[in-house]
Amino acid sequence: MLRRLWLIFAQATTVGLALLFIVTTLRPEWIGPSPGTRGLPAGPPEVAIRQATAPDAPRANALTSYSDAVNRAAPAVVNVYTTQEVRRRGAPEDPLYRYFFGDSRGGADRVASLGSGVIASADGYVLTNNHVVQAADEIAVALSDGRQVEARLVGADPESDLAVLKIEAKDLPVITFGRSESLKVGDVVLAIGNPFDVGQTVTMGIVSALGRTNLGINTFENFIQTDAAINQGNSGGALVDSNGHLVGINTAIFSRTGGSIGIGFAIPSALVLQVMDQLIKAGKVVRGYFGVEPEDLTPDLAEVLKLQQNEGVVLKGVQRTSPAGRAGLEPGDVMLTINGQPVKNSRAMLNQISQLPPGTPARVKVARQGREVEVQVTVGERPQPQIQRAP
Secondary structure, X not given: OXXXXXXXXXHHHHHHHHHHHHHHHHOHHHHOOOOOOOOOOOOOOOOOOOOOOOOOOXXXXXXXXXXXXXXXXXXXXXXXXXXXXXXXXXXXXXXXXXXXXXXXXXXXXXXXXXXXXXXXXXXOEEEEOHHHHOXXXXXXXXXXXXXXXXXXXXXXXXXXXXXXXXXXXXXXXXXXXXXXXXXXXXOEEEEEEOHHHOOXXXXXXXXXXXXXXXXXXXXXXXXXXXXXXXXXXOOOOEEEEOOOOEEEEEEEEOOOXXXXXXXEEEEEHHHHHHHHXXXXXXXXXXXXXXXXXXXXXXXXXXXXXXXXXXXXXEEEEEOOOOHHHHHOOOOOOEEEEEOOEEOOOHHHHHHHHHOOOOOOEEEEEEEEOOEEEEEEEEOEXXXXXXXXXXX
8 A cells, every 4th residue: 555655656756847847948937037037127028019110120101302392392482682762860851962962862771681482373473471572662583593583562461471472474483382271290391492692492390380379470370380490581481391382481480599499480371372362363351350359368357257168258348330339249248259169369369250251240159247148240341451661
């Protein structure tokens, strides 16, 4: 009996040692780390993770050049030169004085400035910024092929800072318009213009932000923000996408030194097309008008007015003879919606009203003394801003 038990024990021990040898050799992780590996970092977990390719692996679809986009767009980008006669302070008006002392210019100086522009059509319409040509006595456009031609101002819109020029020339290269509404933050863009009059220059960046407002640059703002370098002289030039299609007109930079620090702004092509069409057809831009003085609704003001929401615009003033005044809107009303669209702030309200065709009715919901009231406003035409002319 004892001998039989011993044989069973010996056989079991032999089988166990054999299994231990096999497991230690083939699956050591089943019995824990070996003495020589204790304290070392564990290997990658056995889970389904997504891991980037090795650093030295080639990147898919990586672009090495944007020359095709530049070749498509750059010929349509022009240099805009303007001159203005500025009378010196205290200059004598007496013609005898000018005769004897040789001041044939009558105490006036010629001031030159420069900017950029974009040829928008084969018949010679050129887009630029209003501030590039504002108050100019003479305007000249230098084409990419070396030609220089005189230009006349077709129309300007100071409130969007856009202007349209007309030149007479043959075989003009024309820009292809892109769709700024399809842009996304992170898209590659190229800025083309003539900074500091050094000659046509291309810089590259990305779309840093969209729909920038409340910058105090223009009355109507909906800027594309980009870090593509924009400097003095780039104003009026092209902002194009990686296909060379126009998505914006470069208009301003944020800078304390006058040089680019990577914050530039462009007017989106969707707005450019709207303004250009009206300037060519009518010489002015027609916008809707209510005749109110707005103030943004703050949480403190909402609490004072006992409002449940923090969005809306308080009417600080209402012109009596304006469309809003005739419709019954009153100072202290809080404008909530226009034609069912929420009014978020003063800038948004101004843009919403400007898009309304004059002469059409608009449904306006306001909060007044703790209750909501809806009135119908017959949209008026926004008065045209005073355009500065040369003295």
